[in-house]
Amino acid sequence: MQNYRQNESELKYRSPYMSAPPKSPVSQAGGSAPQQQATRYCQFCGKQIAADAVLCIHCGRQVQQLQQTPPTVVIQNQNYSQNTQPPYQYQPYAPGKNKWVALLLCFFLGVLGAHKFYEGKMLLGVVYLFTLGIFGIGVLIDLIILLFKPNPYYV
Numbered sequence: 001m002q003n004y005r006q007n008e009s010e011l012k013y014r015s016p017y018m019s020a021p022p023k024s025p026v027s028q029a030g031g032s033a034p035q036q037q038a039t040r041y042c043q044f045c046g047k048q049i050a051a052d053a054v055l056c057i058h059c060g061r062q063v064q065q066l067q068q069t070p071p072t073v074v075i076q077n078q079n080y081s082q083n084t085q086p087p088y089q090y091q092p093y094a095p096g097k098n099k100w101v102a103l104l105l106c107f108f109l110g111v112l113g114a115h116k117f118y119e120g121k122m123l124l125g126v127v128y129l130f131t132l133g134i135f136g137i138g139v140l141i142d143l144i145i146l147l148f149k150p151n152p153y154y155v
């Protein structure tokens, strides 16, 4: 076990902002500790020294770096995004629909959902196909809506 010599005169350079190290089991089990002082062991000679001692009094070697201001860590974040544009909203895959093509499809083949298929709305087109353009009402509404669409229009 380590040499436990509590009464050695130790370096008194107490640093106010240095916390005590975790308690060593030796100082706990020793029992004869008149003064509770934070201690540690020299990394060179293994003897007990003050926790914040800069020099070991036993072997005279420097056991700790002198207190310095902590180095300023400059974080250079190079990872800034180049994407300044908002997500593209319009025309995800289609360049826009021709209003007149859709109107003609709706007028002649609306009950078959042709204008819905033209707009890429396959599911709705199937519904039109099996309900004859929602019994003609859907086709009629679509015709009116299409009349007021710009050309080209986007679905």
Ligand SMILES: [Zn+2]
Pocket: 042, 043, 044, 045, 046, 047, 056, 057, 058, 059, 060, 061
């Ligand atoms: Zn030492």
